[in-house]
Amino acid sequence: MPSCQEAGIHGNAPLKKFSKVSASSLQAALCALIFFGVIGFGSATAASAQDAPKPQLPTQASPSPAARPPDGQAPSASVPPKPVAIYNLLQKKSIVFPDIAYSTERLSTGQKFELFVDGSVSVDAVTWAALGSAVGQAVNSPTGFGQEWGAYGKRFGADLARESSSEFFGTFLLASTLHEDPRFYAEVNPKFFHAVKYSAQHIFIMRNDDGHEVFAWSRLVGPAMAEGLANVYWPDRNRTVGDTLFRYGLDLASRMGGNMLREYWPVVLAKISHTRRPGYEHN
Numbered sequence: 001m002p003s004c005q006e007a008g009i010h011g012n013a014p015l016k017k018f019s020k021v022s023a024s025s026l027q028a029a030l031c032a033l034i035f036f037g038v039i040g041f042g043s044a045t046a047a048s049a050q051d052a053p054k055p056q057l058p059t060q061a062s063p064s065p066a067a068r069p070p071d072g073q074a075p076s077a078s079v080p081p082k083p084v085a086i087y088n089l090l091q092k093k094s095i096v097f098p099d100i101a102y103s104t105e106r107l108s109t110g111q112k113f114e115l116f117v118d119g120s121v122s123v124d125a126v127t128w129a130a131l132g133s134a135v136g137q138a139v140n141s142p143t144g145f146g147q148e149w150g151a152y153g154k155r156f157g158a159d160l161a162r163e164s165s166s167e168f169f170g171t172f173l174l175a176s177t178l179h180e181d182p183r184f185y186a187e188v189n190p191k192f193f194h195a196v197k198y199s200a201q202h203i204f205i206m207r208n209d210d211g212h213e214v215f216a217w218s219r220l221v222g223p224a225m226a227e228g229l230a231n232v233y234w235p236d237r238n239r240t241v242g243d244t245l246f247r248y249g250l251d252l253a254s255r256m257g258g259n260m261l262r263e264y265w266p267v268v269l270a271k272i273s274h275t276r277r278p279g280y281e282h283n
Helices: 012-050 081-088 109-120 123-139 151-177 192-204 217-230 241-273
Strands: 205-208 213-215
Touching (some): 109 123, 109 151, 151 217, 151 241, 192 241
C-alpha cells in the first residue's frame, strides 16, 4: 500500500480515509475467499458424492508408500520396507512440511481442507513469508509498500495471505474438484541431480486420487488464482499484469525449491534423530 507521503496525504482526516480504504480492501479479499470457498466446498462435496472412492489394487505402483501396519501386527511381505521405515521416523504429519505424504491412503475432501489449513500455518509457509518480506523490504519491492516503519509488517501479512490463498485454491478447492492428490511423495535417499529433476517435474506432475500421475492443474492454477486475488490488497501501483505474472513465476520457482527441501527433509530428520530403523539403509 503506498505510504501517506507517496500519495500526497497529509492530516488526520486523510489518514482515516486511508484506513477505511485498507479495511474495505481486506474485507473484499476475505469475502471473495469465503465466496470461492463455499462454491468449492459444495462442488467438491457433490463430486465426491457422485464418485465413490475406488480402492487401490495391491498391484498398483506406489513410488513412495508410507503407510505402516497397526501396532502389534507384523508388516506384510508385499509392503516395500525402505519407504515405510523412513517415513515412520516422522511418526505423524510434519509441522514443517504438512504436505509430505506419510500414507498412500486416499484423502477425503475434509482431509484436503485440513491440509490446506495446516499448510497455511506451517513452519515452511511462515519462514518463506518472513524471508521473502525481508528481501522485499531490503530492495523496496513492491514499491507501493515503501520502506518506512510498518512496511515489513505489510509485506509479511501480504505474503502470508498469498500463501494461504494458494493453499486454499490449489490444495483444497481445485484438488478436491479435480480429484488430485495435493501431497508430495518424497523419495528415499535421493541423489542430488535426480532430486533436482524430480523436484522440477513435480511442479507439473502430481498424483490423482487413484494413484496415477496426471498433469498438476491444481499446483499450477492455484497460485495463479491466488496472485489474481492478491491484486485486491496489493499496492495500486504494483497491480499490473506484468507484476502479477512476475509474482506467479516466483511462486513456481519457490515451489521447486520447496520440493527439493521436501525431498531431503526425511533424510535430514533421520540424521538429526540419529536413529536407524529396519529398512532404512543406504544404497
